[in-house]
Amino acid sequence: MSRYLVTGGSGRLGRSVVDVLAEAGHDVVSVDRSPVAGLRAEQRQVDLLVPGAALDAVADIRPDGIVHLAAIAVPFSLPDPQIFAVNTTLAWVMREAALEIGVPSLLLASSPTVIGYGSPTGWVPSVLPIDERHPVAPWNGYALSKAAIESLVAMTVRQHGDRLRIAAFRPCYVIAPEEWAGTPTQQGHTIAERLADPELAAVSLFNYLDARDGGDFVLSWLRQAASVPNGGVFFVGAPDSLVREPVGQALARLVPEVADQARHLGDADAVFSSRLAEEVLGWRATRLWRDQLAERETEAGVA
Ligand SMILES: NC(=O)c1ccc[n+]([C@@H]2O[C@H](COP(=O)([O-])OP(=O)(O)OC[C@H]3O[C@@H](n4cnc5c(N)ncnc54)[C@H](O)[C@@H]3O)[C@@H](O)[C@H]2O)c1
Structure with a gap:
């Protein structure tokens, strides 16, 4: 059993992260400025932006690993400079605390938005399906904060080598379990x-x-942080697309600048590839939207 600290454990992704770690038999401490009912973790109510708070929490908890999710998670939900400042500061103080206390591993949440889709001045992918070789080209404060976090990961490896095992992951649009049943998404x-x-x-x-x-x-x-290449960045998404019609057709209609390359996609393929995570870690998403909705419909029918 290991002891893990999850920042943002009350959030839509954090709650499931806590659940999976606890289910695997680990001791989990969630550090979040807002507590939440029913979390399978010890909860510490901390505003990590308060100077010294991150270091105090890590010094006290002494985790074997940190999962840093706390952030302003929705682009444009606050002014861009504020999102950039908050997200980069939170990542920075968690990294400093991990190094200072000698925590062996730190995983930070980035975002697929780092590659720049949706840019108002036009954007064309350089590769499709999009994978980690795609250039990073943020166009707003949220995406820029995540690009900075990925640079912080790379910088940490340059500074400290394998003293801290560190990586960033880019979760695709996160759907919490209750959202399949109708709770509003982010x-x-x-x-x-x-x-x-x-x-x-x-x-x-x-x-x-x-x-x-x-x-x-x-x-x-x-589980594998100590044995995989340090400083990794991973897309983490479902292997299909969240759309009823063939994805190439939907892209041609709604994102015409992508249409040309999208012709090579299979009808239900994902636009983003998570193959690196599968190759390096043996991870693959297993919960597909069609199955999740069918399960909820069956449950509703039975009830
Ligand atoms: N939800 C998505 O679709 C998505 C997609 C890509 C990346 N991400 C990233 O994944 C992470 C988790 O996202 P989420 O959707 O669970 O977000 P969320 O907003 O549901 O949860 C974030 C949590 O962080 C906490 N938090 C924020 N500021 C804090 C502070 N100063 N001190 C302590 N706690 C603080 C909040 O209270 C909240 O519980 C974020 O870093 C987000 O940018 C999310």
Whole structure:
């Protein structure tokens, strides 16, 4: 059994990460400024932006690994300079605390938005399916904060080598378990509405990730952090697209600049590839939207 500190454990991804780690028999401490009912972790209510708070928490908890999720998680939900400042500061103080206390591993949440899709001045992918070779080209404060976090990961390896095992992951549009059943997603609409109006998901190229698959990814990385190449960056998404029609057709209609390359995609393929995570860690998302919705419909029918 290991002891893990999860920042942002009360969040839509954090709750599933905590659950998966606890289910695997680990001792989990969630550090979040807001507590949440029913979390399978010891909860510490801490604002990590308060100077010294991150170091105090890590010094006291003495974890074997840290999963850093706490952030302003929605682009444009606050002014760009604030999102950039908060997200980079939070990542920085967690890295400093991990190094200072000698925590062996630190995994930080980045985002697929680092590659720049949706840019108002136009954007064309350099490779499709999009994988980690794609250039990083953020166009807003949120994406820039995540690009900076990925640079912080690389810088840490240059500074400290393998003293700290560190990586970043780019979770696709996170869907918490209750959201399959109709709870609104992070954008305020439901999954049913997202499927009914493909324009909503076209913005992020129909990517998605069941939060529990995100938890499985985190567990995979923590287990193997000491043996995989240090400083990794991984796309973490479902192997299909969150759209009812063939994805190439939906892209041609709604994201025409991608249409040419999208002709090579299979009807249900994902636009983002998580193959690196599969090759390096043996992780693959298993919860597909069609199955999740069918399960909920069956449950509703039975009830
Ligand atoms: N949700 C997605 O679709 C998505 C996609 C890509 C990346 N991400 C990233 O994954 C991570 C988790 O996202 P989420 O959707 O679970 O976000 P969320 O907003 O649901 O949860 C974030 C948590 O961080 C906590 N937090 C924020 N500031 C804090 C502070 N100063 N001190 C302590 N706790 C603080 C919040 O209270 C919240 O519980 C974030 O870093 C986000 O940017 C999320």
